[in-house]
Amino acid sequence: MQVQIVTLFPDMVNAVGEYGVVGRAVDKAILSIGTTNPRDFTDDVHRTVDDRPYGGGPGMVMKYEPLAAAIRAARKEVPAGSPVICLTPQGKRFDQVQVEALAGMAGMILLAGRYEGIDERLIEAEVDLELSLGDFVLSGGEIAAMAVIDAVARLLPGTLGDDESARQDSFADGLLDHPHYTRPDETEGRRVPDVLLSGNHEEIARWRLKEALGRSFERRPELLPSASLRRQRAISSWLPDNNTSGTRRPSVSSGRV
């Protein structure tokens, strides 16, 4: 996948490709990350990319022309048909469903705003999708662009040592992940649940599903209706009307919210 980020701060976003999982995807040539700086598409001595807002008010607005030229240059770096995605608090809330959709693309252009935002005409003319990281305001779109790249890179085949690990993560099939433990089996009086030491893989899988269900129910109940069919079947087996096996409802080992 080729990702091109349109940003005033290339050094900031370049860091995402230098560490950890994303760094591994870059090293393996699964992912390539490039930057295009709108300042390189200005024609005045100050390399101006912003101006005062029409109608007055505080702050500055990113100008149409340098951004349009930068996006057109960025299009040459990505496969044809790659979407132009603007990071903005006014966009669709970014979630794992979109991560999966983007991971199926050959490329994308991520547009990072600054100041009070971007001239609306540029968004109308060049942007295919607006994505928001959440209901809060960052001072720039770079961190949001890096979050998109990180989440997508995890799903690109070959990036993770074991592709199964992404399939078990929270949201992969609509639920939160189960809790994780590692050695030692007891520390400061806290023991690992016995079932995880039992070697009984069926029981372990069942316990993990129960924990995932319990956590999702407690912390994010709105996730349950959209959980995958496999999860739905497990959920219904715990409901009173369908429970013919005498199985108990899921419980959680942690009360944290």
Ligand SMILES: C[S@@+](CC[C@H](N)C(=O)[O-])C[C@H]1O[C@@H](n2cnc3c(N)ncnc32)[C@H](O)[C@@H]1O
């Ligand atoms: C200070 S913000 C501008 C906020 C804008 N005036 C508004 O209220 O919608 C500057 C830039 O940060 C980025 N940004 C801020 N919050 C974001 C969020 N929650 N998700 C994605 N990008 C965000 C956008 O690229 C935005 O253009």
